[in-house]
Amino acid sequence: MKLNSLAKLGGVALLSAVVLAGCGSKSSQSGSKKQTLTWTTPSNIATMDTSTMTDLYSAQTANATNQGLLQMAPGNKVKPGVAKSYTVSKDGKTWTFNLRKSNWSNGDPVTAKDFVFAWQRTVKPKTASQYAYIFANIKNAAKINAGKMALSKMGVKAEGNYKLVVSLNKPQSYFKFMVAQPEFFPQNSKVVNKYGSKYATNAKRNVYNGPFLLKGWNGTNDTWKLVKNSKYWDAKAVKMQTINFQAVKDPSTSLNGYQSGKFDYTTLNGTQVKQYKNDKDYKVNKEASTFYLELNEKKDPIFKNKNIRKAISYAIDRSQFVNKVLADGSQAPKGYVPDAMSERNGKDFADQAYVKSGVSYNLAQAKKYWAKGLQETGKKSVSLNLLSDDTDGAKKSTEFIQSQLTKLPGFKVTNQNLPFKTRLSRSQNGQFDMVISAWIADYPDPSNFLDLFTSTNSYNNGKWKNAQYDALIKKSENQDANNEAARWNDMVQAEKILMNDQGVVPLYQQALSTLQKSKVKGVQFYPTSPQYGWQNAYIK
């Protein structure tokens, strides 16, 4: 009996050895690894209609399956997409794109008319796009969106099949980044009209012009895949054959799947970061988003005092905050505009506009400024409310900030944590003393952040005002809009004013903490949406 089973075992072992050897020789013959990987996302695809999509993961998929005039490139640059070149008129208001001959996955040519069709469709009031505002600088787009003008009057025209002319209201040097975003992708009118309201509600009711084709998405499921598109104009540069996607909503499931080898990528939450920050696969990607404290100058005039604002900023130990309290990979901020988002001539904006006092911790200084501020405002003690969201992270944040601020003599802080949407409406209506806000960039240009703190901007909840700051931002958008160097300089100066005057108190820059298998190479990370690009990815 024993001998018998031993013999069986030996037989199985021998057989497996033969089979395995067969596998081995096969793969070494082909000389390369199988070009497939499995990626996780925390959420499923909501829609593939670039006119109505609002979430990151839909945009991420659209960015892999479709392509706009230009595409994002590493180092805050753009590279040619469907347009092989473009020119900008002297006044900066007319952009002309020369399109290459390329095809949709159904064989139709991608033409300038597809762009006109798509952009008009997004702006059309009936579409109810939540991102129509992003077209506001295109001539007449805002009026059309408000239902006050005919669609055909929009400032985007096709001259023949391969030339697209865009007219802007005012020069916009970062328009090149905008046309790389999914909202500006082309749409095949034939396909859109064929499916009507069902367009892009599953993988088959759509057509693609990008590096990959979407397969296996039924509109609501949690798994889908990207398969190389052989009709893509630059298909020879695409190495990946298949990228499998799995929406995993639970962070520990995602991590378990990564450890078991099922997934090649996972994001980590705070507790997981503590455990894995020394792992060889651990990667932190800085996002273009800043969390900051807004002080309501309208409701609490004490915040009009610069010394009070500076005291608050000095009292917050940001490195302790990100390393000990949040501990999820978030970074201490270099300023209000996030680090690693935009650069010019190899120099990062955040480094150039760095004002040390705006983001440093110094309790002695804080107390000094505080005493001075109280004296100037004639107060002995202050009791105020700190508002934030009700997520775990937000609660930790308010508790920490509270503990830091109450070190200032006579400062009493109470915390209020509310659900996001309630918190937001309070912020917008000025019903707060201090609020923790966040801004996530729509496109990687400092203006996307700096615009917020001009005195008339509706997101300037604290109502901080500075004439010099307003003038610089205005200058950068008008007379310097076409002069890249001058515009950059205006923005650097503006950020310095904002930080020196402590118009806002930056708290931290968010980062995405991840594990990514070392065999996966060439995945591009963008600090703004759509975050990831796989067209240059490969398995080593």
Added chain:
Amino acid sequence: MVKYLGKRIFYIVLTLFIVSTITFFLMKFMPGTPLTNQAKLTPGQIHQIYKQYGLDKPVWQQYLVYLAGVVHGNFGISFQFSNQAVSYLIGSRMGPSLIIGGQGMVLGVLVGLVVGSLGAVKANTWIDTTATIVSILFVSIPSFVLAVLLQYYLGLKLRWFPIADWGGFMYTVLPTLALAASPLAETARFMRTEMVDVLSSDYIELAKAKGLGKVGIIYHHALRNSLIPIITIIGPLTVNIMTGSMVVENIFSVPGIGEQFVKSVLTNDYPTIMGLTIVYCAMLCVVLLITDILYGLIDPRIRLSGNNN
């Protein structure tokens, strides 16, 4: 019987109407909007979008439009999945939820019956003690904790079952086990108590005196009479499985309606919340109806249309 059924169905419709009405108005009291990037839109733009979804109308009008849709089986269009009909959304995700929910229920109740009966028959022996300890454990451990443990040990460490995902029977094992624990424990507890009672009753003594075999007594006399209270708890157990599935589906990445429900609430996706509430409510009503019919089948003393017979 027909009259009884008619009456019950009328009450089910009434229940659904009341539940959908309450949900509708509760949702209108919820803060915020269904817009994802509300922070970046001006009030004018928000109004423009609302107009397209009919959200600019007075609440009573929205309510009537909504009710009219529900009567026609149309729950509207999801906000979160743009242009996706809620009925399709629910339909396409219903299967996995029914499979793991159904399997969990059947497994839990059947094993619970066996464990409970064993405990009663072997009352005050080590078998009874073990059965009691197991039930207490399973009742006290929430399904999501059990789910995480199962995933870690059976999925990651031993690699017997897939950690997550969906695709065949093997994928349903861990979620089913996680969901089965609580019905198993509840059933076992009730079964044991009831069976101990029944076993000490006169007619069992009589059967014993007549010299019937132990297995025969338990199977023919004790089991049937002990089942009645068990049927009573099937309703609450179904609710248990439904709420448990919201978390368990999340943990095992099951593409079901439970985790969709949670997500819809978080994103203010009114049409999906409404649709799912009605579906959950309808499922529960149907389960309750079935249990009431089962009473009669198991115990002839309880006649459905009692006054006629």
